[in-house]
Amino acid sequence: MVKCILVKRKDAEKVRRELLSMGLLDIEYIPKKTSDGVYFPVKGAFKNFKLFEVQLSKRARRVFSLEDSLKGKLTPDELKLVVKSFDIIGDIAILEIPKKLEKKEKLIANSLMEVHRNVKSVFKKTSPMLGIFRVRKLKLIAGENRTITEYRENNCRFKLDVSKVYFTPRLSFERKRIAEQVKPGEKILAMFAGVGPFPIVIAKFQPKVKICAIELNPVAFKYLEENIRLNRMQEIITPILGDVKDVILQKKFAGWADRILMPLPKGAEEFLGVAFYAARKGCVVHFYQFASEKNPFEEAEKRIEYSSLFSGRKVQVIGKRTVRPFAPGVVQVVVDFKITD
Ligand SMILES: C[S@@+](CC[C@H](N)C(=O)[O-])C[C@H]1O[C@@H](n2cnc3c(N)ncnc32)[C@H](O)[C@@H]1O
Incomplete structure (x- = not known):
């Protein structure tokens, strides 16, 4: 009672x-x-x-986190090994299973599906990001054997195959941050566009722009085209399949862009030269890099300075921030700079 x-x-x-x-x-x-x-x-x-x-019924205890739901199922030592962060992309979860927990991976995956009822498939990472397409290998550990899903963010929809293209939900704030800076009339070069999250979120916030989105992975490009249609942005975004360097030099982008996105944290520095080539005076560039947590911006700023000298352009850094932690001691950073001359 x-x-x-x-x-x-x-x-x-x-x-x-x-x-x-x-x-x-x-x-x-x-x-x-x-x-x-x-x-x-x-x-x-x-x-x-x-x-x-x-006489009242007791509520079932609600479990809020994967860790909570694993209490009592794993030993305290095993619990400490569980990697707390994981990605949910649409109805697919992707997580890391440490070697010592491999025998418990099904139990962990099933617990994750109990906590996140919308998740239909759980995959574990079996490799780091590989190659120029930045795709990692995955292995199904529970649920449906399906890698295609639809993810929603910032009122936009993205269809993608998690096993064939790069995608991270962890940049959603960064995409919004950039989109909020865009002004009507801008011409935007979205390098390394993937399935389109940066250009599509920008077009959602500011439809009065022209965006060229360049992507090399043919599968990511197919989804980029599909996502442009899905979000009805055919009049705003032009997708281009190819290598950023070739496309920019061949399609005569000289002095075209008011804003350039360079979301290739491993290797974007090699493309600074073409970014300077494509930039008009006043262009803002968002340059992403992986960096040491201890000294996150020095290397990126040096690379910008070196490349600007080489290209004969003047630059001014207008912002810098740590976007997210990436690995122990390593962060992803962005340096925003303006080409002033
Ligand atoms: C780190 S991912 C970023 C994708 C997307 N911007 C996002 O945030 O989801 C980098 C993307 O650049 C593409 N890429 C790599 N090198 C390229 C190049 N030289 N030209 C065009 N795209 C390239 C890869 O295929 C991959 O889709």
């Missing part, structure tokens, strides 16, 4: 909120609706209410 107050149905929601805000609602139990009104389980003293002893 649980101590309850009886509240008229019409007042129930208001009283529930008040009890909750005062810490007087006993959330361990589920309130009971009857023809007399609603019985709310309460804690503490109630002067102006008559108290009733009522």
Whole structure:
């Protein structure tokens, strides 16, 4: 039996909120609706209410994190080994399983699906990001054997195959940050476009622009085209299949861009020369790099300076930030700079 107050149905929601805000609602139990009104389980003293002893059902304990759900299933030592961060892309989860936990990987994957009910497939990473397409190998450990999914972010939709293209949901804030800076009329060069997250989020925030999105991986390019259609942005974004250097030099992009995105943290420095070639005076460049956590911007700034001298352009750094942690001691950074001459 649980101590309850009886509240008229019409007042129930208001009283529930008040009890909750005062810490007087006993959330361990589920309130009971009857023809007399609603019985709310309460804690503490109630002067102006008559108290009733009522039989109520206990709430099932809600599990909020993978770690929570694994308590009691893994030993404390095993729990310490579980990698806490994982990616959910649409209805597919991708996680890292340390070698010592391989025998428990199914249990971990099933627990993850219990916590995240929308997840239909769980894959483990079996390689780092590989090659110029930056794709990693994956192995199914639970759920449907399917690698194609649809992911939503910033009111945009992205279809993609997690086993054939690069994609990370961890840059969603960064994409929004860039999109919010874009002004009407800008011409934007989206290098290394992947399946289109940067150009598509920009076009969602600021449709009065022209964007050229360049991608080399033919599978990512197919999804880039599909995602442009899916988000009805054919008039705004032109997808181009090819190597950034070839495309920019062959398609006569000289002095074309007001803004250039360079989201290739491993290797973007090799493309600074073509970025300077494509930039008009006043162009803003977003240059991504992996860097040491201890000294995150020095190398990137040196590379920009060196390349600007080589290209005979003047630059001014207008912003820099750590975008996300990448690996122990390594972060992804962005340096935003303006080409002033
Ligand atoms: C780190 S991913 C970023 C993809 C996308 N911008 C995103 O945030 O999801 C880099 C992308 O650049 C593409 N890429 C690599 N080298 C390239 C090149 N030389 N020209 C065009 N695309 C290239 C890869 O295939 C990959 O899709």
